[in-house]
Amino acid sequence: MNPILALLRKDFLNFRRNKAAVSLTFIVPFAMIWLFGQIFGVNRKDSGPNGIPFAVVDASGNAASAKLIAALRGEKTFRVITEHPSAAPKRPLTEADLRPLMEAPGAPFRFALVLPADLVSDSRLGLRLKFLSNPRNEIETQTVNGILQKTIFSHVPELLGQSLGANAKRFIGEDRLRQFNRGIARTVTSAFGGDADELERRMSSADFGFGDLTQPRDSSPAAPGQKSSAADVLSQIVKIDTEQVVGAKVKSPQATSLVGGWAIQFLLFALSASAASLFRERDAGIFQRLLAAPVTRAHILWSKFLYGVALGLVQLVVLFVASSWLYGIEVLPHLGPLVLVCLFAAAACTSFGMLLAALSTSPEAASGLATFLIMLMSAVGGAWFPITFMPEVIQYFSKLTLVYWSMEGFSAVLWAGQSLVQILPILGVLAGTTTAVMSLAVWRFNRGPIFG
Amino acid sequence: MLQLRSLTKRYGALTALDGVSLDLARGEFFGLLGPNGAGKSTTMSLIAGLRAPDGGTVTLDGQTLAAASSVARLALGLVPQHVALYPDLTAVENLRIFGELYGLRGADLRARISEALEAVQLADRAKEPVRNFSGGMQRRLNLVAALLHRPKLLLCDEPTVGVDPQSRNAIFEYLERLNREGLTIIYSTHYMEEATRLCSRIGIIDHGKLHALGTLDELLTRLPFDEEIRFAATPDTASFAMQLGAHGDLATADGAHRFRPGAGFKLSTFYTLAESHALPPRLFTQQRPTLEAVFLHLTGRSLRDA
Numbered sequence: 001m002n003p004i005l006a007l008l009r010k011d012f013l014n015f016r017r018n019k020a021a022v023s024l025t026f027i028v029p030f031a032m033i034w035l036f037g038q039i040f041g042v043n044r045k046d047s048g049p050n051g052i053p054f055a056v057v058d059a060s061g062n063a064a065s066a067k068l069i070a071a072l073r074g075e076k077t078f079r080v081i082t083e084h085p086s087a088a089p090k091r092p093l094t095e096a097d098l099r100p101l102m103e104a105p106g107a108p109f110r111f112a113l114v115l116p117a118d119l120v121s122d123s124r125l126g127l128r129l130k131f132l133s134n135p136r137n138e139i140e141t142q143t144v145n146g147i148l149q150k151t152i153f154s155h156v157p158e159l160l161g162q163s164l165g166a167n168a169k170r171f172i173g174e175d176r177l178r179q180f181n182r183g184i185a186r187t188v189t190s191a192f193g194g195d196a197d198e199l200e201r202r203m204s205s206a207d208f209g210f211g212d213l214t215q216p217r218d219s220s221p222a223a224p225g226q227k228s229s230a231a232d233v234l235s236q237i238v239k240i241d242t243e244q245v246v247g248a249k250v251k252s253p254q255a256t257s258l259v260g261g262w263a264i265q266f267l268l269f270a271l272s273a274s275a276a277s278l279f280r281e282r283d284a285g286i287f288q289r290l291l292a293a294p295v296t297r298a299h300i301l302w303s304k305f306l307y308g309v310a311l312g313l314v315q316l317v318v319l320f321v322a323s324s325w326l327y328g329i330e331v332l333p334h335l336g337p338l339v340l341v342c343l344f345a346a347a348a349c350t351s352f353g354m355l356l357a358a359l360s361t362s363p364e365a366a367s368g369l370a371t372f373l374i375m376l377m378s379a380v381g382g383a384w385f386p387i388t389f390m391p392e393v394i395q396y397f398s399k400l401t402l403v404y405w406s407m408e409g410f411s412a413v414l415w416a417g418q419s420l421v422q423i424l425p426i427l428g429v430l431a432g433t434t435t436a437v438m439s440l441a442v443w444r445f446n447r448g449p450i451f452g
Numbered sequence: 453m454l455q456l457r458s459l460t461k462r463y464g465a466l467t468a469l470d471g472v473s474l475d476l477a478r479g480e481f482f483g484l485l486g487p488n489g490a491g492k493s494t495t496m497s498l499i500a501g502l503r504a505p506d507g508g509t510v511t512l513d514g515q516t517l518a519a520a521s522s523v524a525r526l527a528l529g530l531v532p533q534h535v536a537l538y539p540d541l542t543a544v545e546n547l548r549i550f551g552e553l554y555g556l557r558g559a560d561l562r563a564r565i566s567e568a569l570e571a572v573q574l575a576d577r578a579k580e581p582v583r584n585f586s587g588g589m590q591r592r593l594n595l596v597a598a599l600l601h602r603p604k605l606l607l608c609d610e611p612t613v614g615v616d617p618q619s620r621n622a623i624f625e626y627l628e629r630l631n632r633e634g635l636t637i638i639y640s641t642h643y644m645e646e647a648t649r650l651c652s653r654i655g656i657i658d659h660g661k662l663h664a665l666g667t668l669d670e671l672l673t674r675l676p677f678d679e680e681i682r683f684a685a686t687p688d689t690a691s692f693a694m695q696l697g698a699h700g701d702l703a704t705a706d707g708a709h710r711f712r713p714g715a716g717f718k719l720s721t722f723y724t725l726a727e728s729h730a731l732p733p734r735l736f737t738q739q740r741p742t743l744e745a746v747f748l749h750l751t752g753r754s755l756r757d758a
Contacts, residue, residue: 285534289597292500292530292607293553294522 020365028372039379041391049143051395052388053109054078055101057093060119068115068155077147077388081109095130102134102245105412105422110134110246111144128239134246136257136415140386152238247415255327260410261383263319264403265374267349270315271308272370275353278304279363287451297451301442305350312346313339334413337420341409344430348402351437358444377401402437405429453478453513453636454499454605460507461494461660468494470660471508476638478604481631483651484640485743491660492640493533496609499638500530512605526554529603531611535590536597539583543574543593546582547600554601561600568596571626588619595623599630606630608639612646624650644743656747663750671746680745681711681722682737692729696722712741 015021041047056069073080083090084097085108098112114130129152135141185200250256281287290300320338324331331338356373360366378384380394381403387395398404409426412418445451454476461469469491476482484492497503499510501517501524510517517524537546547565556564569575572592574585582590595611608627612620627650631637641647647654654671656664664671683689685707693709696702699721700714713722723733 284539285532285536286538288497288500288502288532288534289530289536289550290553291502292525292528292532292598293550294525294555295553 018362018364020360020362020368024368024372028368032372032375035376036379039376039390039394040385041394044391047391049077049140049147049386049389051079051392052077052111052140052144053081054144055081055093055098055109055112057095057098057112057114058082059095059117060115061117062115062119064155065115065119068152071151071155072113072148075147075151077143098132099245102132103416105416105418105425106408107134107246110136111141111148113148128241130241130243132243132245134416135244135253136247136411137386138254138257140388143386143389152240249417250415251330252328255323256329256414257411259320259323259327259329259414260407261378261403263316263410264345264349264381264406265378265383266319267312267316267346267406268352268374268377268403269370271312271346271349272353272356272366272374274308274311275304275350275357276363276366276370278357279366282451291451297446298442301354301445305347305354305438308350308353309343309346312349313343316342316346329414331414334417337413337418337423338410340420340427341406341413341423341430344427344434345402345406345409347434348406348430348437351434351441352402355437355441355444358441358448361448377403380404382407402430402433405433453480454638455511456495456499456508457511458508459495459498459505459510461491461498461503462506468660469498469505472657472660472662473508474655474662474665476605476636478636479631479634481627481637481639481650481652483647483654484638484657485642485644485647485654485747486640486657487642490642490658492642492657493609494660495657496530496607496638496640500528500607501525526601527604529598529601529606531595531598531606531608533609533611533613535587535594537582537590537594540581542579542581543569543585544578546593547597550597551600556600564600564602568600572596573622586616586619587614588616588622591615591619592623592626595626604636606635606637608637610640610642612641612643644747648743654743656743656750658747658751664746668743671743672741675712675741675745675749679713679719679738680741681713682739683709683711683731683735685709689729689731689735692726692731695725712745 015025037043041050054072056072058065058069069080069082072078082092084093085101095114095116098114101108102110102112110133112132114132116128116130119127119129131148133141133144182196182200185196188194189196189199247253247256287300291297317339320329320331320342323329352373353370356366356370360369380390380398381387381401382398383403387398387404390398405426409423409430412423412426454474456472456474459469459472460467472491472495484495486492494503498505499517501510512524512527515524538549541549544565547568548561551561551564565578566575569578572595574589574593574596577585577589582593585593591611591614595608598606606627612623615623624646627637627639639646639650648668651668653665653667655662656671664674683693685693685704689709693702693704693711696709696711699717701712703710703712711722713719719738726733726736
């Protein structure tokens with residue numbers, strides 16, 4: 001037989017006898033594609049961005065602005081927050097509340113719209129709104145901007161009419177404006193027919209029919225990237241003041257917002273491989289020698305854990321130094337908190353690797369399981385896409401992953417510039433995760449096959 | 453020094469060790485002889501405290517290993533069946549790690565490492581990674597790694613598997629020297645030659661049971677014959693061999709007959725019969741039976757075939 005065929009046959013025979021390899025080939029891809037479809041809501045009615053916390057402060061008290069808020073509520077992209085999340089008794093949010101809340105650790109929202117008291121003013125034509133953001137995730141920020149503009153522009157005509165009415169009232173006075181509207185209504189209806197009273201009522205409520213400007217004249221969609229002329233006009237009339245509340249001073253925003261996701265995925269793969277060294281030591285009989293000495297299983301496991309943490313910490317520090325040098329991410333000003341987040345993230349990732357080794361019977365099985373779970377956790381935890389792009393139920397699971405909390409930590413330090421005290425809750429979650437996962441791993445190690 | 457009492461270990465439905473009892477005196481070189489799967493390694497792992505027995509006790513100097521494991525472990529040294537070393541580390545680095553696990557430090561540890569490497573002729577390779585060592589060199593280092601803390605009892609679990617004759621001999625000489633210096637050794641093997649050469653007392657184990665225990669001479673007395681006579685299997689000896697069958701066990705293999713006289717059969721009768729067949733005495737080799745014969749007699753199967 002041709003040597004290549006003989007060797008090929010050997011590989012297939014080995015494959016057939018390796019249960020881990022067989023399951024990785026047939027079961028895991030199926031499970032993977034199903035799970036990722038679920039994660040990103042493929043073929044689901046609720047696919048796409050979902051439930052992004054979005055604060056709205058309505059200081060205008062205008063009926064049309066209430067309609068705008070209702071429209072924002074109707075968008076599944078947003079979870080509109082109008083009340084202070086922690087004030088007791090409950091009260092509506094004010095503009096003064098927004099910045100502290102957005103800057104706080106674990107901010108309840110990263111986007112806010114202010115409809116100011118002078119939303120509709122008699123001193124100027126057009127509208128003025130305020131948009132506050134923490135654009136730590138570019139994809140999410142762009143999505144929020146797009147949906148917000150669409151919603152605002154579709155409600156501008158009504159507000160714009162009120163703006164025109166207010167200006168007219170200021171110039172000619174309320175009585176003369178009423179007389180003017182009545183005259184126009186009668187002239188129009190006598191020439192073109194219709195109900196003069198109804199027309200006068202609409203003119204008095206500043207409904208000039210501008211809504212038609214934003215309604216498509218036919219059903220054909222606009223070409224991508226093209227704005228309608230109406231939208232151009234509206235964007236001139238509607239003035240949105242934007243303010244970046246968090247991360248405004250970050251020198252390399254794109255890299256800074258992405259580096260946390262890269263770091264945690266790298267760390268998970270590196271430390272899972274490191275934990276697999278337990279199998280090499282077992283197969284070499286080293287555990288026998290160690291356990292015959294005054295060494296316990298716990299000694300072996302915790303030394304391996306500490307080694308993983310140290311290795312992970314060094315790797316992360318190198319990664320951040322490299323990202324500082326290559327992409328200008330500011331590391332030095334945040335060195336203390338950053339090292340702490342790295343340390344706790346490394347501990348959480350190492351415990352994860354240890355658990356994988358404890359659950360597996362061979363290094364091959366551990367490696368396969370690691371690939372599957374790391375990809376899954378990265379997707380669910382938001383390392384690839386914002387978690388708000390996932391169905392609501394998946395978003396709940398996101399917060400159960402160490403990827404999510406590690407990324408929160410890196411973002412809190414590098415993007416929001418939070419202090420050690422401010423990141424303590426995140427460190428607490430990572431420490432708790434490490435303790436829970438490591439306890440499970442040690443329990444499993446003591447009952448599994450690794451110590452023979 | 454060491455007492456095993458009704459030691460039993462099961463792996464699921466398999467009884468790997470079935471009520472083994474044994475007393476070991478200080479300074480003994482005890483051999484545990486049996487084929488693969490007989491229960492040797494299980495016995496070793498129970499003595500070393502690597503596994504817990506399902507029944508029975510292991511007592512070292514009056515202390516049960518479970519109750520005083522850390523004290524007992526300091527008194528034990530285990531040479532595992534595998535070369536249990538870190539291949540990327542040097543010989544010195546390996547020994548330093550294993551020495552530190554037993555609480556050795558500083559100058560004392562350095563002195564013991566030098567002494568150990570000298571003893572197994574590896575001093576000139578001390579700073580080379582173990583990966584570069586031959587199989588025999590790795591085995592020698594594997595042995596001394598268990599001795600740095602100067603244990604009272606050394607457990608050698610088939611320490612010469614896959615070793616070349618020269619290294620094997622070096623290991624034997626080193627172990628013999630250690631035993632002469634007072635170290636108590638339990639040596640498991642499936643090579644009867646090793647047990648015969650090294651051990652002052654031998655236990656024959658098979659299917660988890662200790663079938664016999666004693667010195668070589670004591671074990672040989674269990675055989676129903678004292679001598680074994682060998683002669684070539686040729687046409688000239690065929691009719692003679694046929695007649696011998698009535699007077700004892702006759703086995704033929706590899707072109708030779710092996711005759712083990714039955715009880716009461718006299719050697720003078722043997723030679724008279726040979727003379728009657730015109731077979732000269734030089735054709736016959738008379739020798740003591742080996743452990744192989746004892747094993748065959750006790751278990752009904754050959755040590756090598758088991």
